[in-house]
Amino acid sequence: MLRLYDSRYSGNCWKVRILLSQLELPFERVTLDLAKGEAAEPAFRQKSRFARVPALELQDGRTLVESGAILLYLAEGTRFIPEDPFLRAEMLGWMFFEQADIQKPIAVPRVYHLRGMAAAMTDDIARCHKEGNAVLEKLEQWIAPRTWLVGEGYTLADLAASCYVSLAPQGGYDMARYPAIRAWLGRVAAQPGWVPLLPGE
Ligand SMILES: N[C@@H](CCC(=O)N[C@@H](CS)C(=O)NCC(=O)O)C(=O)O
Structure with missing residues (x-):
């Protein structure tokens, strides 16, 4: 299953949650507390090279960062990206x-x-x-x-x-x-x- 590392108040993470919902893709949500510095912890930095959320871990273990890149990956071939x-x-x-x-x-x-x-x-x-x-x-x-x-x-x-x-x-x-x-x-x-x-x- 897809795993989304996010934070409660982040607008960038929100974008990804909206699209996952619109595509009806099930995902596991791992919510970090940014105020506690959880994005900078070494285990998370292994997943997110910029130490930021959102980060989307794919089924094969690879992880995508940057909300725009994640949106493009998820929406490939759908009505959310114009063909023209x-x-x-x-x-x-x-x-x-x-x-x-x-x-x-x-x-x-x-x-x-x-x-x-x-x-x-x-x-x-x-x-x-x-x-x-x-x-x-x-x-x-x-x-x-x-x-x-x-x-x-x-x-x-x-x-x-x-x-x-x-x-x-x-x-x-x-x-x-x-x-x-x-x-x-x-x-x-x-x-x-x-x-x-x-x-x-
Ligand atoms: N351009 C990035 C921005 C990501 C970003 O700035 N994320 C913030 C939350 S919105 C973050 O993780 N900050 C780390 C921190 O506050 O420790 C994206 O769109 O994904």
Whole structure:
């Protein structure tokens, strides 16, 4: 059986759990406590060369790291990856953009809030919000006249890009500014097999 090493609050791990659910693939979940430094422990570093989750251990014992790589591996040959080479490349473009530009300015203030450090980090949070709002504005403009990020259907682009964006309010972002993003997030969450970050949310 597939074994997913993850953490409860990680948006990157959440992406993988959503796809596993949507593909109806059974998996064993091993949840690490990152605050206790469990990702840096030697036994886990044998599995994850970057000492980070998610890491997906395959049936044959090999392990894949990086959420985008894991998504691509799992979704190969399914409706979540467009067959058309241009659309496939556009999908990858959104996945790269998410990792390079969307994730950090949203994840950093969220971690400060979740760990009760927000009051001490107001300057850093303001810097992240400036950067993050500029990126969210680009996303808002792109998605406003569209249903999905790429082509005519839900793809890995929507899955990968939506997770941290939907967590932005936990980092103090005002999403009232982004009606088209909010509508798109609603469409993503309504996809069959979609699961929330935490049970019962
Ligand atoms: N680009 C990586 C990022 C992975 C990452 O940053 N994981 C974080 C949790 S979201 C982690 O494991 N951090 C290790 C730690 O906090 O010790 C991916 O998408 O998989």
